[in-house]
Structure formats: structure tokens, C-alpha cells
Amino acid sequence: MLADQVRNPALTERSGASSFQEAAFTNTVWESRTMADQRVAPSAPVNRLRSLNHVLDILEALHAHGPDVGVTDLAREVGMTKSSVHEILANLEARSYVARCGSGRYALGIKLAELGFAVERERGITDAAAPYLKRLATLAGESTHLSVYDIGEVVYLNKVTTPHAVQAYTTIGGRAPAHCVATGKAQLAFQEPGLIEPLLATLERYTAATITDADEMRRELATIRFQGFAVNAGEWRADVVGVAAPIYDFSGATVAAIGISGPLFRFTLETAREYGPEVAGIAAEVSGLLGYQQLPRSPSLASTTRS
Numbered sequence: 001m002l003a004d005q006v007r008n009p010a011l012t013e014r015s016g017a018s019s020f021q022e023a024a025f026t027n028t029v030w031e032s033r034t035m036a037d038q039r040v041a042p043s044a045p046v047n048r049l050r051s052l053n054h055v056l057d058i059l060e061a062l063h064a065h066g067p068d069v070g071v072t073d074l075a076r077e078v079g080m081t082k083s084s085v086h087e088i089l090a091n092l093e094a095r096s097y098v099a100r101c102g103s104g105r106y107a108l109g110i111k112l113a114e115l116g117f118a119v120e121r122e123r124g125i126t127d128a129a130a131p132y133l134k135r136l137a138t139l140a141g142e143s144t145h146l147s148v149y150d151i152g153e154v155v156y157l158n159k160v161t162t163p164h165a166v167q168a169y170t171t172i173g174g175r176a177p178a179h180c181v182a183t184g185k186a187q188l189a190f191q192e193p194g195l196i197e198p199l200l201a202t203l204e205r206y207t208a209a210t211i212t213d214a215d216e217m218r219r220e221l222a223t224i225r226f227q228g229f230a231v232n233a234g235e236w237r238a239d240v241v242g243v244a245a246p247i248y249d250f251s252g253a254t255v256a257a258i259g260i261s262g263p264l265f266r267f268t269l270e271t272a273r274e275y276g277p278e279v280a281g282i283a284a285e286v287s288g289l290l291g292y293q294q295l296p297r298s299p300s301l302a303s304t305t306r307s
Contacts, residue, residue, distance in 0.1 A: 054078065054080060054084070054088060055088055055092070057078040057080075058074060058078055058085060058088055058089065059092075059097070059098075059108070059112070061074055061077045061078055062074070062098065062106060062107060062108050065077070066107075068105045068106075068107060069105060069106055069107070070104055070105050070106075071085050071086050071089065071104050071105075072104075074089075089106055092109070093109070095109075095111060096109045096111040097109045097111045097112055124290070125146070125148070125157065125247065125255060125256045125286075125290065126146065126157045126158050128286055128289040128290060129146045129157075129158065129247070129256070129258055129286045130158060132258065132282050132285060132286050133146055133158060133159070133160045133258065134160050135282070136160075136258065136260060136279065137160040137161075137162060137260075139278070140260045140262075140267075140275060141162060141164075142162055142164075142167070142168070142260050142261065142262035142267050143159060143160065143161050143162055143167050143168050143170070143260070143261055143262065144159065144160045144258065144259065144260050144261075145158070145159050145170055145183055145244075145258070145260075145261060146159070146183075146256060146257070146258050147176075147181075147183040147184070147187075147256065147257055147259075148187075148255065148256050148257075149184065149187040149188070149191070149254070149256075150175075152177065152178055152179075152199050152202075153177060153178055153184070154175065154176050154178050154181060154183050154184040154187065154257070155173065155174070155175055156170050156171065156173065156174050156175075156176075157172065158172060159172060164266070166266075167262065167263065168237075168240045168242070168261035168262055168263065170261075176236060177204065177206065177236065178199075179203050179204075179211065179217065179235075180206055180207075180210045180211070180232065180236040181232050181236050181244075181261075182230045182231060182232040182242035182244035182257075182259045182261065182272075183230075183242070183258070184230075184257075185220065185221070185224055185230035185231075185232070185244075186224060186229065186230040186244040186245055186246045186257040186259065187246055187256070188221060189221040189222075189224035189225045189230065189246070190225065190246055190254040196221070200218070201214065203217060206235065206236050206237075207235060207236065207237065207238040208238070209233050209235045209238065210235045210236070227276065227280075228245060228276075228277070228280040229243055229244065229245040229276035229277070229279055229280045230243070230244050230245070230257075230259075231243050231269065231272050231273055231276065232244075232261070232272075233269050233272075234264060234269075238264075239263055239264045240261055240262070240263060241261065241262060241263075241267050241268065241269055241271075241272050242259055242260060242262075242272060243259055243260055243273070243275050243276050243279050244257045244258060244259025244260070244279060244283075245257060245258060245276070245279045245280040245282070245284075246283060247283050247286050247287050248287040248290070248292040249287070249290045249291060249292060250290060250291025250292060250293075252292065255290070256286075257283070258279065258282060258283050258286060259279060260272070260275060
């Protein structure tokens, strides 16, 4: 009866004042419980954030206590139940973020070492290239960029902008499709064929100049390997042109690219190609700082900025 009254106010009114008050009380209780439930039961994003914090707490506890830590000690350290800690550890172990040392004991895994090495390597590249980015920006009078390749995209690690009101816009940490920006093509050209071929089957068009034909892209990459630098002829943004060259580490692997970009009305395709050998020379100097020995021959940088 009360449920009907809550659902149907007209029925409540016909039932008299006593029923009306009872229904109103029921409504108040129902609303109070609903509000309490909303306070007690966190939303899905809050749950996900809490779960993530639990994972990070466990990893930090493993780091603080060194190798060979037991589930009981971890649970006490992070304030969780043993079953919850064990479940998280099982998932981390499956992804190699932790390793089992013995019966019920764990240590940090090799995956974290790999990530740490990647961070250190990128930091080393960024530090090594920083003065050369400034030098190149002064030379060209345009924005310069440093990026690394990441599965069909480039990630910008650093940049130097110019005081021009109109300039090519990128953000540090931002991404761009590798097949249509200069720093991306400069790195794609020196990837293993097994990594390049799947990408060639899914070349997305962004402008009329974007290369989307696999055979044409293969020819483009061959040209880049031959001349030592790549040119973006308005292939990602129709009004932006760029030129870039690859950076190598001590093993000869391509680990980054450095380049110039600017608006088409000021930094023309012809100008970009003229700067190609000089950008390759800058990239060679950075490669030398990273231990690369077989430096390509390249002209010295001009001491003045071209108009």
C-alpha cells in the first residue's frame, strides 16, 4: 500500500491525511537512503582512481622494502586485505610489473626497469638536443621540435618557439601522425620493415598532400634514407611545412628526430629543402653526443639566419 502511495500521489490524497503523512514519511526515508547511498557508493571514476592508487601503493611499498616482500607485510603496509593485495599482485605479475621471488613473496619486475630506462633515455635525448633546438631556431627563425616515434605516431619531447605571431603550433607531450610530419617520416624511414608495413596499410589522409598510397610512401621513405632528411609538404596541416632529420644512439638505432616547421607563407617548401642538409648536420651532432660514432658528413651551420 505504501509503495503504491509513493508511486501514485493521487491514491495518497484519496487515502486521507493519515495515509498522506505516512506516504510523505516513506518518501523522506527513501530520499534520505538514496542520498546516503550516493555518498557511500562512489562513482565508477572514483572507484577506478581508488584502484589505481592501491596499485601504486603496492608498487611503492615494494620499492621501499626491497626485494622479497610477503603479501602479509604488503597488506599491513598499504592498509588492505591480503586477498585484495594478492589479486593486484597476480595481475601485476602477469604484466611483468612484479616478479615472484618465492612462496608468497614478491619484488619489482623487469617491466618497471624497461620503463625506467625509457624515461632516462628520453631525458638524455632531451637534454642533449636542447641547445641544438635553440641553435636551429635561431638559424631558421622558425619553431623547432624534438620528437620520438611511438607506434605510428610521434610524441613531442621538446620545442623552441619563435616570436612570430603566426607559427607552427605543437605542444610538448602532444602527438602527431608519423606518416605526415617531418620528424615522423624521418624516423619511419629507419624503422624495421616489419614495423613499417602494417602502418602502410592504414595511411590516413589529413590534407590533399598527405601520402596515403603504400608504394608512394615506400618511395618517399627511400628518398629520406638516401638524402638524410625528411620534408613535410603540408601533409598534416595544409598551411604548415617542415623539415627534419633522424637522431641515432650509440647502437645506431633511430631514437628521435629534430626539425623545423613554419607557416607555408613564410617557410616555403623550397626553403625547407634548402635547410635539409643543415638539419641533418645538427641531428648528426646530437647523435654524436648520444654515442653514435659513424657520423654522416654534413655542411657546417651558417652563422647567420636566412631571410
